Amino acid sequence: MAPLIKLSTLFFLWAISASIVMAQAPKDLNTNFEYELKLSVDASKRAAYLKKMNEQPSPYEKVFTVLSGSVQVANIVDQVKFTGGTYQITSVGNLIAGMSTALGGQRLVRESQGSVSPSGLVSLVYQEKRGNTDLLISRYEPPKKTITFYKGSFRSPTGSTPLEGSLIDLVSVGYQFIDRALPTKPVTYQVSDARSVKRYTLVPAEVWEFPIDGKKIKAQRFYKTTSKDDTATFEIWFSQGRNLPIRSVIGLSDQYGATIQVDLKKIPAL
Template sequence: MTNITLNRLFSHIFCYLAFSAIGFGVCAQTAQFEYDLKITADPTKRAAYLKQSGEVPSPYEQVFSLVKGSMSVATVVDKVDIRKDQYHINSTGNLAAVLATVLNDQKLLRDSVGAITNVGMVTNTYQEKRGNTELLIARVEKNALNFYKISSRTPPVGSAPYSGRLLDMLTVGYQFIGRELPAKSVALPVTDGRSLKTYTLVRGEPWDFPFDGGNVRAIRYYKTTSKEDTATFEVWFSEKEHVPLRSVIGLNAQYGATIQVDLKKIPKFQ
């Protein structure tokens, strides 16, 4: 075996050991996750709420009025890039053909950039754009999480005190790759680009999850609710890879809708 071959072998071994030891390692790790997004909606509930409140639905929300019962409405692709001390997740949601035509090919665009630390991913900047709505930006600046619309070069439209750990709507699903799943409840500060909330995820039951033509052992985590925050959230992480197999978001009663996101296939990091 030549020295070049040996060097490559030792390099691959080193990368593997480093990745295993600290979760993300010193070598670039990239993977693409593809999901099917399904919505179960009752348009009459949303219509009644809008009539009572006088609110006007955003262009992106029109998808709820087009759903009758339960149907797959979009494909979401997350590109996850994990490096030694930083990460980048880019997500694009494309509507199904019929809905794309009706809604002028609106997309759900999200992007998260931050650091890799001993507690996992820590968000620095999160961006989200839903269809024709304004771009939302949440950015950590000094000791505050500032919120912007359209551009971070304009004055912030809001702010929240910040110190320590921060997640967003993308990193909350990939937070445990290469790390142990929490044995008990865990409190996670999460931003959606508009505000900062603390989600308490409770560890639920393990079960054999029907997936990709077979069964995959998964652990369920679910968010606690309150009178002020009635939206529900639950996610099933694969017991082996700790990736999100399914996420279910029960929107507030004013929307009359539930969003379910299912991973199509577990990818391998390269």
């Protein structure tokens, strides 16, 4: 099988979220959400892209040449805290035993901090470190209507851009609607990945049923629109009731030839 994807791409999760005006703020909570991450690959797409671009695969990619079909490759634990008008979400992704050994125990650590506004979670500081790459940070200052990006620490800004309105990030995506009504029409959001801000449109769709903890949980699917310049797909399912994130699926572009699926292992005590 041809080489597949970079470690940093494996950990690219959750691309979009929401900011809808609701009447009730989410309740205070402090709990963990546990997920398993599965990866399926299309080696031909990745190989064709590398050939087209005259590029060579990274050393990390060779670790994934043994994959066939959909395979669990990592576990993720999100510690979610809502307290009064603020929130903090710390997400840690660890590769499973075999891959962790092959890649020197590298992991993904992300953190989102911000405020809880009438329109949802507002990301003020988002940071992530993927394996042995540099720490990346974005800091949003609503009074100045500016978001600034950093590499390594707050002492090393890499650029800034004007920004008006609420901002979300790749970690707050799944928790935007806890104890809030889900949107009934397509909505567009501003999303930080600690490198830049992108605009995504999320469309409500049908209801599915998932077996979790021996129970059948109904959850509504939402999907991201695509375009010529943005071919990556994204879907996320929110459970009916408290709107917990049950599953998310990211279909990466032909550049990577991979699909990432993240499933909630059990319903946490809230």
